[in-house]
């Protein structure tokens with residue numbers, strides 16, 4: 056392991072913890088990454104040493120210090136996401152919050168009311184738009200898959216003059232790999248529509264998000280990069296931001312509310328301020344900025360190389376193992392950080408295997424994710440009701456995979 060990656064590993068105390076007296080083999084980073092000491096410390100300091108209210112409400116020095124800290128976090132997140140200015144960043148509690156905000160703020164009109172997305176979208180992306188479709192406000196167009204990837208030719212066929220928004224997961228959370236955002240951005244732009252990318256799985260080990268590939272909006276979740284829970288951000292290019300209608304309104308979003316001619320009028324603030332209603336997660340933002348800073352110090356190129364190496368090693372270990380099937384294209388999978396396995400041996404019970412990993416491995420708990428991974432559309436399209444997902448971050452080692460493989464082979468040997 057390279058020394059920068061080894062030093063980064065020290066940031067994650069949970070790796071040395073004991074759970075029911077057993078050591079943790081953590082292969083569930085696609086669900087959430089373990090948390091970093093530096094992020095927790097930045098959050099703690101912000102809470103205890105500042106603790107006042109930001110957002111330009113109170114004008115005393117403590118409030119000003121908090122607002123400056125919050126702005127510094129916004130600048131850090133803006134650089135990470137590839138935003139032109141910090142004002143293109145809206146703080147959210149994660150991707151779910153970001154997509155709900157985007158879907159409900161987007162200026163759909165009857166002539167341009169189609170949203171094109173793929174069956175690889177997480178429910179966090181699919182459901183907010185499905186609700187708008189059910190309410191008759193938009194039409195959904197769902198692309199098809201080819202070899203567990205979005206069929207880009209088919210996707211292109213769905214994008215046209217009625218398309219308002221295209222939504223694509225940058226790195227799918229179920230079949231691994233990554234998607235060609237540059238090509239999607241070109242098709243979207245040519246049709247005069249906007250592109251949103253879901254960077255929940257891309258940001259952690261690639262660094263950055265779809266803005267670099269030409270997306271007009273993108274989002275990531277802090278807890279998936281080792282930052283505090285309920286942190287994250289939505290990037291929106293300035294031109295699109297100006298067209299969004301604030302969805303969640305309240306304190307901090309208005310210049311003033313007035314009453315004249317028998318009517319109340321609210322004058323909303325422009326830019327990100329119109330979307331950050333109420334008191335914000337200032338301490339979470341401090342933790343988020345610290346996590347980004349720490350990963351950047353290690354270097355995302357090195358993190359990506361490390362994670363791709365782990366995925367390649369796992370694919371090799373899985374070769375020739377009968378009883379499970381690797382889902383996805385082998386040449387594409389190492390571009391992501393995870394592998395999904397479909398149980399194909401008769402008698403293979405995914406819940407039983409999960410119990411086996413938690414209870415039957417001497418001195419170890421092997422933590423993986425089983426089920427549909429909130430990607431129901433992808434499961435429906437693939438024909439598999441549930442999968443076993445192993446996923447990686449910078450702290451994993453090839454020994455983690457070896458431990459999982461031994462457990463898998465032992466479980467398979469127990470089946471008749």
Ligand SMILES: Cc1ncc(COP(=O)(O)O)c(C=O)c1O
Pocket residue numbers: 085086148149150151152177179180224226227228253255256276278429
């Ligand atoms: C691809 C993808 N998109 C969106 C989400 C939702 O993220 P959050 O729960 O942090 O809002 C996840 C979480 O697992 C994900 O994997």
